[in-house]
Amino acid sequence: MTPGDDAxxxxxxxxxxxPFSLLGPHAxxxxxxxxxxxxxxxxVLVHDLSGKVLGELKPVGDGIVEGTMDAPPQPLWYYARGGGGEWWVKDPYSFGPVLGPTDDFLLAEGTHLRLHDKLGAHPIRHEGADGMHFAVWAPNAQVVSVVGDWNMWDAKRHPMRRRSDVGVWEIFLPDINAGQAYKFAIIGPDGERLPLKADPFAFESELRPATASRTAAPLDHDWRDKAHRDHWASVDPRRVPISIYEVHAGSWRRGDDGWFLPWDQLADRLIPYVVDLGFTHIEFLPISEHPYDPSWGYQTTGLYAPSARFGDPAGFARFVDGAHKAGVGVLLDWVPAHFPTDAHGLARFDGTALYEHEDPRLGFHPDWNTAIxxxxxxxxxxxxVNNALFWAERYHVDGLRVDAVASMLYRDYSRKDGEWIPNDAGGRENWEAVEFLRAANRAVYREHPGFFTIAEESTSWPGVSKPAHEGGLGFGFKWNMGFMHDTLSYMAREPVHRSHHHDEIxxxxxxAFSENFVLPLSHDEVVHGKGSLLTKMSGDDWQKFANLRAYYALMWGYPGKKLLFMGQEFAQRREWSEERALDWELMDAPAHKGVAALVRDLNxxxxxxxxxxxxxxxxxxFHWAVVDDAANSVFAWERRAPGEPPVLVVSNLTPVVREGxxxxxxxxGAWREVLNSDAAVYGGSGIGNLGEVTASDxxxxxxxxxxxxxxxxxxx
Structure with a gap:
């Protein structure tokens, strides 16, 4: 065979x-x-896009047709006849590239903040034709093709153009519309074909167990949430009420058929419920696409795609807009700490450790069997960084709660000696992750006023919620894991033993003021055999409810923003499972209804x-009033704000009534009793102070x- 035949x-x-060197028009x-x-x-007759005939192509073997035309190279449209049929097709190899030198420069420099407009699959009009532009980063691949419904998943049909300087492959396919399943077929550097890969920038995915990406129409939602966004852009979130209702979208409620509620039905039920209870924000466990339900979304394969479990992306946009119009913010759990090694995902994406590290001492998570x-x-x-910006821009979400930050900050996290590699200075800090977190926080705070981030960080790393320009990580808030751990430990103890553990409160x-804290009673506390919050409380059933009410009122009176996982607002008895809806029938029982009434009044x-x-x-x-009465397990403090009346919080965490x-x-002067967790309306015994007391001396x-x-x- 001649070299031409080899090609x-x-x-x-x-x-x-x-392929562009062989196919299409060439002067x-x-x-x-x-x-x-x-x-x-x-x-085959060659036409321009207006339909004018420019020439004829003839078969030369193996499906190849060739010929010349009396016109300069341009986008072409073929009319073909054969086998008793006829068809029209636009030639993708007659179109020029879509990405430009500015994209190449910013990609190479690492400063491109509009990657979600450039990579992935985008419906565009290009050089006079409508179609879909595909682009993917795979620098070590020998060949990348896009395969999908339109080409019978044949990797030979649409190999892509390589932009060699940045390792991005792209192609414009005319007449491809939204709703098509697709993946990338990649030949790695060793010449082996990889399993078909989903698009890292896919905006929509197939419903699991299918794993393909889907071409998506532009999100053309008519947003009506300007007042909400302007409000949050005008305030300091540290100084306003933030009370978060944490939700797993797949198990809050289920439809009559037992299936997940789509976004519109979830909006109709969840948003009014949250408004009625007085929460300021809904925080969803990760809703980005993930293959495995029991991962709760924390092992995501599609960071840019709202999960198909709940309908199309436009439905999620309608949910966020509806929440905003009701005065409720929407936060998302975000997981840059790790990703699963599913064959269709990011793992060894182009045949090399592209998104992860080659060395498992840097690139493998022993806790979750995932890549880093x-x-x-x-x-x-x-x-x-682009993904964080994407959720703020495309879907108007109000903030991100970043999962497992501690695992990112330390190279030896959950590792034994010899299982990790020190940094250049011999330490355990992962300075690359630190710089990434700072950059992500700088970007979202700069580009989206009113947006805030929350870190789940379980160590004493300094300055988690300190601005990045002052040497901190740049988060707005940090989960107070110590509060959650210590206070739940205290409440689980029998009252007779609490006097010996006074310091747990x-x-x-x-x-409490070393960081900007959120007090979390999250999903992590009510799974894997830990029981519900109600069952964690000590005592008989009456005492469990009383303890839980007292604990909630203590927490809402304690400094810090609040977070409560779904179901705990009405004292769910069973621990949470992603496989079923919450036990809503409990709301018919007076004790459970009383807890919900208390949470509503607390908010x-x-x-x-x-x-x-x-x-x-x-x-x-904050000012302590009673800090050292361990013998009686009594705590009291004042909450204060400049120019505002103070509030006195008093907790008696024994079953003994204390007079005088x-x-x-x-x-x-007069102090009005504005809340009593023992009130009869909440299910308590109704003992109190007749609504008001007078202070003297x-x-x-x-x-x-x-x-x-x-x-x-x-x-x-």
């Missing part, structure tokens, strides 16, 4: 690295030479009382109900 053979075998001394692969065609992003690689860095106040008072939220993150907003209990206060004398927390607001 054609490689093309027909789907192994030619530069030559005898006119423009045209070659196309049209199996079955016996006669190579944060030091600029293209991976860009991929993730008081210790948290020694660091209302927290929202409407500046002393309870305006200084959540500042030490001057003296509590120091900051002002003499710097103290109030109170009746403390059993296993209860009370709030008093200064009114004189």
């Amino acid at each position: 054609i053979a490689a093309l027909l075998g789907g192994r030619h690295a530069d 030559g001394p005898a006119g423009t030479f045209v070659r196309a692969w049209l199996p079955g065609a016996q006669k 992003y190579n944060f030091g690689r600029r293209e991976v860095f860009q991929f993730l 008081t210790f948290g106040l020694t660091y 209302r008072l927290y929202r409407d009382t500046p002393a309870l939220h305006a200084s959540d993150c500042e030490g001057e907003g 209990y003296r509590v120091p206060v900051s002002a003499d 710097g103290a109030v004398v109170l009746t403390l109900p059993p296993l209860a927390t009370m709030w008093f607001e200064f009114t004189a």
Whole structure:
């Protein structure tokens, strides 16, 4: 075979690295030479896109047709006849590239912040034709083809153009519409064909167990949430009420058929429910596409695609807009800490460790059997920063809660000696991950005023919620894992033992203002045999409910923003499972209904009382009144805000009623009892202080109900 024959053979075998050099129109001394692969065609007429005939192509074997035309190279349209049929087809190899030198420069520099407009599959009009532009980063591949419904998943049909300087492959396919399943067929550097890969930038995916990406129409939602977004852009989130309802979208409720509710039905039920309970935000466990339901979305293969489990992406946009119009923000759990090794996903994407590290001591997570992003690689860095920006821009989400930050910060996280590699200075810090987190936070705070980020960070890394330009990680808030752990440990103890563990409540106040904290009672506390929050409480059933109510009232009176996982607002008895809906029938029982009523009142008072939220993150907003009464397991403090009446929070965490209990206060006069977790309307015994007490000589004398927390607001 001649070299030309070798090239054609490689093309027909789907192994030619530069199909644009063989196919399409090429200027030559005898006119423009045209070659196309049209199996079955016996006669082909070449047209321009207006329909004008420019020439004829004839078969030369193996489905190849060739000829010349008396016109310069341009986008071409073929009319073909053969085998008793006829068809029209536009030639993708007659169109020029879509990406330009600016894209190449920014990609190479690692500063491209519009990758989600460039990579992936985008319906566009290009050089006079409508179609789909595909682009994917696979720098070590020999050949990349796009395969899908339109080409019978044949990797030989549409090999792509390589932009060699940046390792991106692209092709414009005319007349491909939204709704088509597709993947990338990749030949790795060793010449082996890889399993078909889903698009890392796919905006829509097939419903599991299918794993293909889908071409998506532009999201043309008519947003009506300007007032909501303007409000959050105008406030300091540290000084306003934030009370978060954490939701797993697949198991909050189910349809009558037991299937997941689509976004519109979820909006109709969830948004009014959250508004009624007074939460300011809904936080979803990850909703980006993931193959395995029991991962809860934390092992995602499609960071840019809302999961097909709940309908199309437009449905999610309608949900967010509806929540915003109701005054409720939407937060998403975001998982840049790891990704699954499913064959269709990012793992060894082009036949090499592209998104991950080659060395498992850097690139493999022993806890989750997943891969770890190579944060030091600029293209991976860009991929993730762009994803954070994408959710803020495309879907107007109000913030991201970043999962497992501690696992990103430390090279030895969950590893034994010899299982990790120190940094260049010999330390355990992962400075590449630190810089990535800072860059992501800088980007979203700069580009989207009002947006905020929350870190789940379980160590004492300094400055998690300190601005990046001041040396911090740049998060807006950090989960207070210590509060959750210590206080739940305390509440699980029998009251007779609590006096010996008084510091499990008081210790948290020694660091409560070292970060901007969110107090999380999250999904992690009610799974894997841990039971529900109700079953964690000590005592008989009445005492469990009383303890839980007292605990919630203590938490809502404690400095920090609030987060409660779904079901715990009505004291779900069973621990949570992603396989079923919550036990909504419990809402018919008075004790459970009482807990829900308490949560509603806690949120209302927290929202409407500046002393309870305006200084959540500042030490001057908190003052101990009773800190050392371990013998009686009583705690009391004041919450304060500049120019606002203070609020006194008092907790009696034993089942003993205490009459004549003296509590120091900051002002003499009337203090109105605004909340009592022992009130009969919540299911309590109804013991209280007749609605108001009067302070004199710097103290109030109170009746403390059993296993209860009370709030008093200064009114004189």
